[in-house]
Structure formats: C-alpha cells, structure tokens
Amino acid sequence: MGTSILLVDDHPVVREGYRRLIERQPGLVVVAEAESAAAAYSQYKAHAPDLVILDLSLPGPSGIEAIRHILQWDGAARIVVFSMRTGAVIARQAFAAGASGYVSKASPPRQLLAAVAAVLRGERAMSADIAHVIAQDEVAGGRTALDDLSPRELEILSLTAGGMTAQSVAEALCLSLKTVHNNLSVIRATLGARTDAHLVWIAIGAGLVLPSEELPLGKP
Numbered sequence: 574m575g576t577s578i579l580l581v582d583d584h585p586v587v588r589e590g591y592r593r594l595i596e597r598q599p600g601l602v603v604v605a606e607a608e609s610a611a612a613a614y615s616q617y618k619a620h621a622p623d624l625v626i627l628d629l630s631l632p633g634p635s636g637i638e639a640i641r642h643i644l645q646w647d648g649a650a651r652i653v654v655f656s657m658r659t660g661a662v663i664a665r666q667a668f669a670a671g672a673s674g675y676v677s678k679a680s681p682p683r684q685l686l687a688a689v690a691a692v693l694r695g696e697r698a699m700s701a702d703i704a705h706v707i708a709q710d711e712v713a714g715g716r717t718a719l720d721d722l723s724p725r726e727l728e729i730l731s732l733t734a735g736g737m738t739a740q741s742v743a744e745a746l747c748l749s750l751k752t753v754h755n756n757l758s759v760i761r762a763t764l765g766a767r768t769d770a771h772l773v774w775i776a777i778g779a780g781l782v783l784p785s786e787e788l789p790l791g792k793p
Contacts, residue, residue, distance in 0.1 A: 575600040576693060579620060581613040581627040581639065582606075582655075591626065591655075594682055601689070608632070610639035617643050617650070624693060626685075627672075629656040629663065633745040635731055637670050637724070644671040651692050655685060661710035662719045662779045664703050666727055674698035718764050719779050726763075727781070729756045733769075734776035 578595060580603050582588045592603045605620045607613040609631050617625065625643065629636035636654060643650050653674035654667045664675050673696075674688040680700040688698035699707070722730065725746075732742045743753045766772045 575602045576624065577602055577604040577620065577622040578689075579604065579613065579616055579622040579625045579627075580606045581608075581616075581625060581631070581636065583608045583628065583631050594685070595626075595689075598686060610634040610636065610642070613639040614642045614646070618646060621647070623651065624689060625650065625652040626655050626689070627652055629654060629658050629667065633732075635728060637666060637728060637731075638746070640667065640670040640672055641724070653685075653688050653692055653698070658781070659702060659706055660779045660781065661706045662727075663781055664699075664707055665720075666724065668697075670724065675703050676700040677702050719775070719781075721763050722760060726756050726760050729753060730760050730772065730776055731781045733757065734773045734781060 578601060580588050580591055580595070582591065585608075588606050588608075592606075595601050595603055604622055605616040607616045610633060613625070613627060613631075613636075627636045627639060631639065636656070640652055640654075643652065650671070652672045653676060654664075654672045655676050655678060656663075657678045658664075659677045659679070667675055673692040676685045676688045676698070677700050680702060684700040688700065691698035719727070728746065729742055732745065733739070737745070739753045739757065740750055742748070743750045746753075760766070761772065764772065764775055766775060
C-alpha cells in the first residue's frame with residue numbers, strides 16, 4: 574500500500590489540498606483524516622499510520638495535546654507538525670512533546686515533502702524559517718519566562734489566549750474549573766501578566782496563537 578499518513582487539520586478544504594500534494598508523491602497514501610485532537614488520537618488507534626502530519630491550531634485541545642496522547646499510545650509514532658505558528662517557544666514545545674518535524678505553512682510545499690521524507694528515515698526535520706527562529710532564539714539567550722511554564726500550563730495559556738473561557742478549557746482538557754483557575758494564577762505570576770489582555774499579547778508574541786484569530790485583545 575505504501576507509506577500511510579494521517580492528516581490532521583480542522584479545515585476540510587486545507588486537508589484536501591494537502592492530500593492532493595501528498596498523494597502526488599510515489600508511495601505516499603493518506604489513509605485517514607481528523608479535525609481535532611480527539612479525532613486524531615482515535616484515527617491513529619484505528620489506522621496505525623506510518624506518519625502523522627498535524628496542525629497545532631485545532632478546536633479544543635491543541636495539536637500539542639494530540640502529539641502527547643498519540644505518543645502515549647505508540648512511543649514510536651512519527652509526527653510532523655505543519656502550522657502557521659512560527660514562534661521558537663511553540664516549536665520547542667512541539668519537539669518536547671515528541672514531534673519529529675516542524676514545518677511552517679508559509680514554507681514552499683517541497684519543504685513539507687522533504688520533512689516527511691526525513692522523518693520517515695528516522696531523522697528530525699524543520700523548515701528553514703523554523704530553524705532560523707530557533708537559532709535566533711538560542712543566540713539571543715534561549716529561554717524566556719514561557720519556558721518556565723509546564724506543558725499543561727502552556728496548553729492552558731494557548732487555549733485561554735485563543736478566546737476560550739476557563740470553563741471551556743476545563744471541559745476540553747478534562748480538568749476541574751478550580752485546577753484551571755489555579756493554573757492561570759501561576760501562569761500570570763510566572764509571566765508577570767497584569768491583565769488577561771496582557772496574557773493574550775504575550776501569547777501572540779511567542780507565536781502560541783495567531784493575531785488573526787478572534788481574540789479579546791484590548792490594551793496590554
């Protein structure tokens with residue numbers, strides 16, 4: 574059958590475009606698609622694909638959560654992130670969660686295909702722009718206050734900055750509302766955020782969410 578691929582993106586039209594690009598390559602076959610982190614996990618268990626190509630911006634829990642759950646099920650899973658998010662923090666977080674590759678959607682299609690080929694060979698891969706921002710970040714000193722957040726805290730920050738209420742975050746991540754509020758208090762203290770709008774601006778600056786999304790911006 575060739576190399577089987579699970580494609581995860583919440584936009585059907587986008588998935589169709591990626592499917593056509595991928596299946597024009599000899600030996601690559603998209604065997605399943607998913608539009609959310611939960612669906613990605615379910616489809617991975619159902620199809621056991623050779624590779625996952627996954628966006629981070631999904632409804633509810635993000636692609637980071639999907640990466641984490643898939644690798645808990647199959648520690649040998651190979652996952653390439655394909656996202657509009659280009660911040661060094663989110664890229665490092667994806668690799669820390671277990672991704673094998675990270676390609677920005679602003680990259681030429683050949684860079685996604687090259688990353689797929691590299692990851693299938695057992696290598697780690699990045700598009701040129703992601704490699705550049707990570708290198709710049711390392712030269713500038715590497716760590717920021719965001720790096721002091723736990724993976725769960727970073728996930729809560731991303732969802733909150735994306736416009737979800739604390740109750741919605743709690744339901745999406747199967748946490749209690751009290752736990753979410755406690756985490757948000759820790760996040761604000763760690764980042765020195767004065768207001769929720771300030772949190773949003775910090776998240777945008779780090780590439781955790783996109784400014785084009787419908788966000789409660791206000792004044793930082």
